[in-house]
Amino acid sequence: MRRIITISREFGSGGRELGKRLADALGIPCYDHEIIKLIAKENGFDERYVANMSERSIDAAYPLTIGHRFALDAMPVMEQPIRVAVSQREILENFAKQGDCVIVGRCADVILEAYHPLNIFVYADMAAKIARCQERAPEGENLTVKELERRIRQVEKGRRQFREMYSEIKWGEKEAYHLCINTSGREIKSLVPALVSFVECWFGPGEE
C-alpha cells in the first residue's frame, strides 16, 4: 500500500520539521515549499503570491495580484487564484502517484483523500509556538511576543480559511485527522521514532 503522509500544522508547532525528519527516517521524499515553487513555475506566478494564496481562501487572494510576472496578459486576474488551486491539486496528485511521500500543508489531507493518506496534525500551546518562532527568527527580526502571537493567529486564520474551500470539517479539528500530536515542550526529533513506528503500524510493512 502506498504510504502518503500528510502533515497539517499550527504555525510554530514544528510540524514542518517533523515532516522533514519523518520523511528522512522513512527514506522517502518530503514536499513542502517545492509545491509552491512548482505552482509558481508552471503558471508564471511569483512564489510569494502563490505562498500567500495557498494558505488563504480564493476570496482573500483576489486583491493580491502584485508580483505575478508574465501571466498577466494571458490570464484574467479573476482566474489566477483558481489556476493556483487547480495547479496545486494536479501537483499533489502527481506526487502521490509517484510513490511514498510526506506532504506538508496545502490541504493535501483532503485533496488526496482518494489515496488514503495518513493525516497527522501537529499543534502546540501558544507559549511553545512563540518560543519556537523566536528561536527560528531570521537575524534582525525582533518581533515582540505580542507581535509574534498576532502573526501566528493570522497565519493560522489563513490556513483555516484555505481549508474551508475543501472540507466542512474545520482546520485543526481532530476529526479531520488520524493522529494529532502536541509538541509543546518537546524536541521534535525525539518524537520521530514513534512516528516512524506509527506509520509502520498504519500501513503495514514497507514494500521494499
Add this chain to the structure above:
Amino acid sequence: MRRIITISREFGSGGRELGKRLADALGIPCYDHEIIKLIAKENGFDERYVANMSERSIDAAYPLTIGHRFALDAMPVMEQPIRVAVSQREILENFAKQGDCVIVGRCADVILEAYHPLNIFVYADMAAKIARCQERAPEGENLTVKELERRIRQVEKGRRQFREMYSEIKWGEKEAYHLCINTSGREIKSLVPALVSFVECWFGPGEE
C-alpha cells in the same frame, strides 16, 4: 521518570481496550473499573452509583442516590458526590505514587497533572463507534442504530460534564492532550506497537 499514561476516550472508540493492551505491552498495570470498585468499597456505595457519578457532574449526581447501602445514615445525601470525587482523587494519586501505570478515564489527566502524565485521547467517527458497540453488545441487547447513537452521545455528554469540574479545557479538545488517535476502521491491537514506541519516546527508556 515515572510513566503515568492516561487514556481519555469517546464511547465505542476502543480506548479502554487500547489502554489495557498498551499496559500489557509495557508490562505495567492498567486501572479502569478497579477505580470504581475501590471508591465504592471505601465509601460503602453501590458500584453502579459510583460509575454513574464518576462520569457526570456533581449536580447531575444528586438525584442518583439509589443503590448506596450502609452509608446513608452516616453521610448526608448532599455529601455523597463530593465524597466520590475526593475518594477518586486519593485513589488516583495512590496509583500514581505506586509506579508506572495506565489509567483509563476518571479525568486522571487533570487530577494527576502534577505527576506529568502522558495524556492520550482516543476517538472515532460515529459509524465506527456504533459498529464497535454492536460487536460488543451483551447477548440479548438489540439496540437500534439510533438508540446506540443516542447512548453514545449521552455517555459522552456525561464525560464532558464530569471534566468541567476539573478543567476549563473541554473534554475531547485536543489542547488538553498530548496525543489524539482516531481509531475509525482500525484494529486496536494494530496500533499498540506504535503507542509503545510513543511512550518510550515521551518518557525516555524505562527504569528497569
